[in-house]
Amino acid sequence: MIESSSMPKAVVIGMPGAGKTRLGRETAALIKAPFRDTDQCIEEEAGRSVSEIFDTQGEQAFRDMETRAVLDLLKDFPGGILSLGGGAPMSTGVFQALQDYRRAGGAVVYLQIDPEEGVSRAARSDHRPLLRGGASERWMALYRERRSVYQELATITLKSRNTTPRALARRLADALTERVVHVSGPDPYDVRIGAGVTGRLHELLGDQTMRVALIHTQPVQRHSDHARALLRQAGYQVVDLTIPDAEAGKTIQVSQGIWERLATEGFTRSDAVVGLGGGAATDQAGFIAATWMRGIRYVNCPTSLLAMVDASTGGKTGINLEQGKNLVGSFYTPAGVLADLRTLRTLPNEIFVEGLGEVAKSGFIMDGGILRELEERAESLRAFNGRESDQWLGTVVQELIERTVEVKARHVSVDLKESGLREFLNYGHTLGHAIEKIEHFTWRHGQAVSVGMVFAAELARITGHLDQEAVDYHRRLLSSLGLRTWWNGGDFDQVLALMHRDKKARGNKLRFIILDGLGKPTHLDDPPVSALKEAFQAIREEG
Structure with missing residues (x-):
């Protein structure tokens, strides 16, 4: 039995000469982890080289030593990077142990070398016992024998062709520090959160896709250029589509x-869409994917904190009308979401801060750990600068994104079409959407939702669901993060009319999401107008 707390972080497998030892050592240095190579471990214990063991004791004796070494290290090498000899996975005991390791959450990394390069390296090798007597032919025979086993075991595959060992190590380090949140349901998918995850686009788009529509906005040009290069490198025909920024990009026009454009380019059902940018860009991209030929594959690549924790995950797609936000759209799940933390490095502070509103919302409705983390890190988060922030803060942000996405995943996995439980994710949104409309979308979504949560907390207090301390906590936490807790725009009748257009309304009756205590969301149906007016006045007193 392999315990996850004591097992290695990653095990590198692959053909002789692929560069497993160097990859493991350089990756370990990057993530500050210990490194071991099983061949070196065996040599240290036996006091002789692998070649000498083969010559004096035979291959089976070596395989027995190798199996013991691998099994011991899989059970007791916490957080390390382990490199295996090329033939190790072919031993039944090692193969089964690696399968157990995978099931326990371990990463098996297959370093794939181009056969032509592998043969070339084999021809120059003079210390590998299994390659004696025709190294090139022996290498190809072993490759044909082992390739399917490597592929079966691998959770991560790295190709060494046209890249440097250092770049490979960087890619592996990124992959090992990424977090994955699974969204279940009829069409399950994963949300990957980490530096460099945009590099996984090919895995999600697959080999059957020929054309990819890359939908993005101008402010993220640097990131769209990177994604376009990756797509073209993978062999896709890329149709580049730049749309207006923010809500201006979510119109029927x-x-x-x-x-x-897709019709002109000959897009078919086997082609795909990639949405890259903030929430508006991913909303529009999803809507296009859902409607083109009644649905094609799409992947979301959110580049803002708000998009990472909210719009890109959950399968909501849509566009706006003059009468309101997201009135036209569909529920259509992506093939996957790639939240690349490197895109946050260029994110302006005010756009980062607005995303904290949705993070706090998830804390209020379900995860108290999010609230505690926000309290403890409020000053640093409020001053976030992606180019200068310390690495520890990046780790904090990654964890906050992961926990927030987990909250959303728990809701949408059982209620994709927002018929019940998923409505709780709209905490603060009823008034928030009205504010955005009245302010002609000059208010950022997270700031509007922040005021909406204070309004909902006041409404909960007035109707006997929350005490004053909980309301004060809302204001104190949100303001400490740089979020708004008051609003002086509009008038009550105007706001009331807009709230009646909210998607949670039932006929002429309003429905709000409020808290019956922190972490205890509930519905409040048709509250008295007097209570709504009192809560409305409470968010205007600071002006």
Whole structure:
């Protein structure tokens, strides 16, 4: 039995000469982890080289030593990077142990070398006992024998062709520090959170896709250039589509322009869409994917904190009308979400801060650990600068994104179409959407939702669900993060009319999400107008 707390962080497998030892050592240095190579471990214990063991004791004796070494290290090498000899996975005991290791959450890394390069290296090798007597032919025979086993065991595959050992180590280090949140349901998918995860686009798009529509906004040009290069390198024909930034990109006119471009380019059902940018860009990209030929594959690549924790995950797609936000759209799940933390390095502070509103919302409705983390790190988060922030803060942000996405995943996995439980994710949104409309979308979504949560907390207090201390806590935490807790725009009748258009409304009756205590969301149906007016006045007193 392999215990996850004591097992290695990653095990590197692959053909002789692929560069497993160097990859393992350099990756370990990057993530500050210990490194071991099983061949070296065996040599240290036996007091002789692998070649000498083969010559004096035979291959089976070596395989027995190798199996013991691998099994021992899989059970007791916490957080380390372990490199195996090329033939180790072919031993039944090692193969089964690696399967157990995978099931326990371990990463098996297959370092794939191009056969032509492998043969070339084999021809120059003079210390590998299994390659004696025709190294090139022996290498190819072993490759044909072992390749399927490597592929079966691998959770991560790295190709060494056209890249440097240092770049490979960087890619592996990124992969090992990424977090994955699984969203279940009829069409399950994963949300990957980490530096460099954009590099996984090919895995999600697959080999059957020929054309990819890359939908993005101008402010993220640097990141869209990177994604475009990755897509072209993988062999896709890329149709580049730049849309207006923010809510201006979510109109039927923009959608029509994209549809016409896809028709001109000959897009079929086997082609795909990639949405890259903030929430508006991923909303529009998802809407295009859902409607083109009644649905094609799409991947979201959110580049803002708000998009990572909210819009890109959950399968909501849509566009706006003059009468309100997201009135036209569908529920359509992506093939996957790639939240690349490197995109946050260029994110302006005010856009980062607004994303904290949705993070706090998830804390209020379910995860008290999020609230505690926000309290403890409020000053640093409020001053976030992606280019200068310490690495520890990046780790904090990654954890906050992961926990927030987990909250959303728990809701959407059982209620994709928002018929019940998923409505709790709209805490603060009823008033928040009204504010955005009245302010002509000049208010950022997270800031509007922050005020909406204070309004909902006041409404819960007035109707006997929350005490004053909980309301004060809302204000104190949100303001400490740089979020707004008051609003002086509009008038009550205007706000009331807009809230009646909210998607949670039932006929002429309003429905709000409030808290019956922290972490205890509930519905409040048709509250008295007097209570709504009192809560409305409470968010205007600071002006």
